[in-house]
Amino acid sequence: MAIRKPMVAGNWKMNGSKELVQQLSDAINNVKSDQIDVVVFPPYPLLPMLTATGVTTGAQTVSENEPGAFTGEVDAQLIKDLGCQYTLVGHSERRSIYGESNDTVAAKFARAQQVGLTPILCVGESEEQREQGQTELVVAAQIDAVIDKLGLAALKDSVIAYEPVWAIGTGKTASPEQAQHVHKFIRDKIAANSSDLAQGLTILYGGSVNEKNSELLFAQPDIDGGLIGGASLKAELFTAICESA
Ligand code: PEP
Numbered sequence: 164m165a166i167r168k169p170m171v172a173g174n175w176k177m178n179g180s181k182e183l184v185q186q187l188s189d190a191i192n193n194v195k196s197d198q199i200d201v202v203v204f205p206p207y208p209l210l211p212m213l214t215a216t217g218v219t220t221g222a223q224t225v226s227e228n229e230p231g232a233f234t235g236e237v238d239a240q241l242i243k244d245l246g247c248q249y250t251l252v253g254h255s256e257r258r259s260i261y262g263e264s265n266d267t268v269a270a271k272f273a274r275a276q277q278v279g280l281t282p283i284l285c286v287g288e289s290e291e292q293r294e295q296g297q298t299e300l301v302v303a304a305q306i307d308a309v310i311d312k313l314g315l316a317a318l319k320d321s322v323i324a325y326e327p328v329w330a331i332g333t334g335k336t337a338s339p340e341q342a343q344h345v346h347k348f349i350r351d352k353i354a355a356n357s358s359d360l361a362q363g364l365t366i367l368y369g370g371s372v373n374e375k376n377s378e379l380l381f382a383q384p385d386i387d388g389g390l391i392g393g394a395s396l397k398a399e400l401f402t403a404i405c406e407s408a
Contacts, residue, residue, distance in 0.1 A: 173395025188216035221249030227270035265308035290329035330370025346385035374403035
């Protein structure tokens with residue numbers, strides 16, 4: 164029996180256009196059902212248009228601050244007011260290119276929940292960290308930054324996405340066994356303090372998921388769906404991935 168509803172999320176990154184919204188929205192609306200949550204994260208300017216089509220949407224990041232003098236930043240409340248339900252926090256590109264620390268990511272997580280958005284907390288190790296046997300250490304520290312700031316219960320209204328950095332946009336997917344190992348580690352870590360919370364927590368895998376590898380990944384007991392980058396930009400690939408969840 165599936166205890167958690169599967170979710171497939173598409174991260175368009177800095178890609179997309181009004182034409183892409185028109186091309187993809189029907190296909191996305193047709194694939195969503197009571198059995199699966201489908202969420203799309205387009206660039207900010209496309210959020211109103213995509214949300215108006217009925218697709219469930221989220222921001223790729225939000226500011227950790229309340230409204231004020233933060234040129235170029237976007238307030239989480241504004242995202243919520245546009246009708247979005249989710250935001251990514253701590254995507255590896257935000258961490259590595261824009262220097263977001265675990266503390267900053269935890270602050271963004273807090274601000275998202277404060278306004279009623281569901282944060283999807285992205286965690287994952289670099290290739291070097293994996294080679295040095297630090298995967299669990301790194302992932303635990305990324306999750307603990309949120310727990311230390313907000314308490315364990317904050318994870319109840321959130322989603323975690325395990326995305327090994329070496330697998331994002333590289334075509335190198337984690338094997339189902341490698342991914343399941345880390346997903347189980349995350350669930351066990353939370354279960355050590357609350358079994359109910361751990362059993363209810365949606366944990367997505369991300370990193371070069373495509374229509375060929377998604378079925379085996381999603382069949383793992385602790386993998387509840389995927390966060391999809393490149394393959395979310397093509398209707399036939401994204402819907403095939405959704406159908407395999
Ligand atoms: C991502 O951007 O979160 C991602 C997983 O990208 P890709 O699927 O292209 O590896």
